[in-house]
Amino acid sequence: MIKIKTTDRYNITTLRSFMTNILSLFAALVVIGIIFLIAGVNPFYAISEIFSGSFGSFYGIKETITKAIPLILIGAGLTLAFRAKFWNIGAEGQMLMGAIFATWTGLTFGEALPSYIIVPLIFLAGFIGGGLWGIIPAILKIKYAINEVISTLMLNYICAEILTLLIVGPWKGKTRFGFPGTDNLPDSAILGLIPGSRIHYATLILAVICAIVLGVIIYKTRFGYEARVVGENPDAGRYAGINFLKTSLILMAISGGLAGVAGVGEVAGIHHHLGYPASISSGYGFTAIIVAWLAKLNPLYTIISGIFFAGILVGGDAIQISLGLPAATVEIVNGTLLIFLIMGDYFLNHKITLQFSFKH
């Protein structure tokens, strides 16, 4: 009889942790390859297309960086929430709320104000919008013990419907000829692009700064310490005099706020107006969960993992066109990667041994 035995692994080295991630990704690619095979596509060709589509050309790289911007911002914010074991699945909604706040600010004050005032203002508005949407589940959790996985997830749909309501109703633009969507933001509120690309550099710089600052917050500050203690053991947090409500509110304000900032980038950098939810975000809020996880909940690493997953999004788009695969392909790829990363985490923390024994 073969028995599987698991024991805890101590003293995990950085190298081991890194190699586990690499192997997990590789194993995921194997499974993804099998899925491609079932779909009747040469898996080697498809996977190489994904990476050549995203990293193999100048155009691909530019697109990859464009999509990495929201992933880094949201992913970095999620690392903070996840550290405190606050499972924020609502970044999608927080991002859209940021976009809504930014659009209103841009449309209301944009005409009258110069760029150097209105641009910071819409980023601030986006942060506040996303942050407010983020602290709702924090209040629900601390005050009424409502599971945050459910509340954050549900708030995504509520926000998407609010946005839809706005663009088909009161905010429908005069320049849209009756189609849903707001008017374009005034020029002063539109973010500058790196010439020849869609990279809105202001948001990119902001994303990198945010990832670094969050790293400092988590590892070096009192607040980050309190968030980690609460995540490790809430009872110890209570004993240590950590104010749960305050800690949760701040961390969800930051986590949601950064998602809101990502929403600002999408609206002011790429679309220039508020359209249907699916056009503002192609599931960045969910993909960022994997980004945060691949980064081992270290915000600095979200810069790398964000670019990696942006590459998969771009490459996924490329194979949809070149191989005629359905849009769900990217989601299958992402989902498979997440499952394998989580499994890899398990194998990193546990040692699995097979035991052969014979019953007497």
Add this chain to the structure above:
Amino acid sequence: MKKIQRLEMRSISKSFHGIPANQDINLFIESGEILGLLGENGAGKTTLMNILYGLYQPDSGQIKINDKTIRINNPVESITHGIGMVHQHFMLVQNHSVIENIALAYKDTPFFFPNAKIKNKVEQFSKNFDFHIDLTKKVWQLSAGEQQRVEIIKALLNGADLLILDEPTSVLTPREIKELIFILREMKAKGHMIIFISHKLDEIMDICDRVMVLQKGKIVGSADTKNTDKNSLARMMVGRDVVFNTTREKLTKGKKTLAVENIKVIGDKGRRVVKNISFELFENEIFGIAGVSGNGQRELAEAITGIRPIFSGKVKMNGKDITNKSPRHIYDSGVSHVPEERIRFGIAPGLYLFDNAILKQHHLKKFSNWYFLNYSQIKNHTRTIVKKFKVSTHSINNQIRNLSGGNIQKLILGREISEQPQLLVASHPTYGLDVGATEFLREHLLELRKQGSAILLFSEDLEEIFELCDRIAVIFDGEFMAVLDSDDKQFSDIGLMMAGSKRIDPMEKQK
């Protein structure tokens, strides 16, 4: 399965990340024998027993039952071999009832209606052994002593021939210990064998037939209890003579520090568990609260330190009201707390030692400058605690969950004591500590007292209470039965007071 007549462990070795926990250990036990395992914290007693129970696999060595070599891959296999274990930290599902926990562990639990089917058996069983437990209660509502009884029922119901008890008396009251000893003798008479892990010499001498002493993972001695004495065992264990009686200096008490006025506290079950308790505590004074566990001590300590809300009444620190203030506010008013449930409240298991060494103090100026943590200061502080309190760890950059229970406790004690609190609320501070560490801690508490701290000491260890305390209150069912000076002759009746059958009215005493 045949009954175990003789169990033997041969040349057992086991190490954890390079540090040997057990080295070449030989042990045997025969039917009808009680074997004591004596050793300090981290001596490898628990590791050895976890190997026997199938939780760990030895790196080398063999286990033999009735001269047949066996392999124990997991606890289920060890149970089928007739081995049962009661762990120091109980393995119970907190949110389930007593009967559900027993049903979960019992091997013949039917698939349908498990609770109803085994209920009669369990009731009969607990009546036989005088276990008074409400089977419908949830485990989190039970005191430590009651939880242990549930664990023992679990093991015995499964027909354990060999019962391993890891520090069983450390959570028990004197009366409960007597009951436990009675059960153990009964088991022995029926041919069971018992391995009794402890560091309390009196118990070992009282209960065991034979004793083996472990030190740093090795057997350093073994003897029949009738051919040895406490002093020689203590010498074997710590490698030197132990002073049992620290002499308490006479000090005049200073100004009033803590005042508790008529407080009432609601317990987990929604019942009033602290009923109208009042007392005062002065500088240079240790005030002991003796009593059977589960009479409101835990709730009283948690209420004073702000973890649990106070229903009515007032708590004042240096004349300032701290009733229902936040734990941090109360800490900043000068109150340190060594909680009863240390693993639950005292640590963040996945964080490093140095993170845990500042759990309540991270907001203090010396550890965090403005909002940034001062890690070099924090690490120095941690090293000091580790050195002073002899926490055995290979590095302070180690996750605290990798440490043994006793070492975690030493770190917590070091953390709470090293800041010179004005008031230290200590619940069972020496529970689970070895003789050396206990001695060190008691001296340290007396030192704190000398330096002007007030100490509120909750303990079930009467020896400890009488050794350390200037005044003692006996608590029963949420009320003080008596508050007396420790040399008061009326304490000859302390047993009666703890059982609630004698009460000395403070008013009466003043007359």
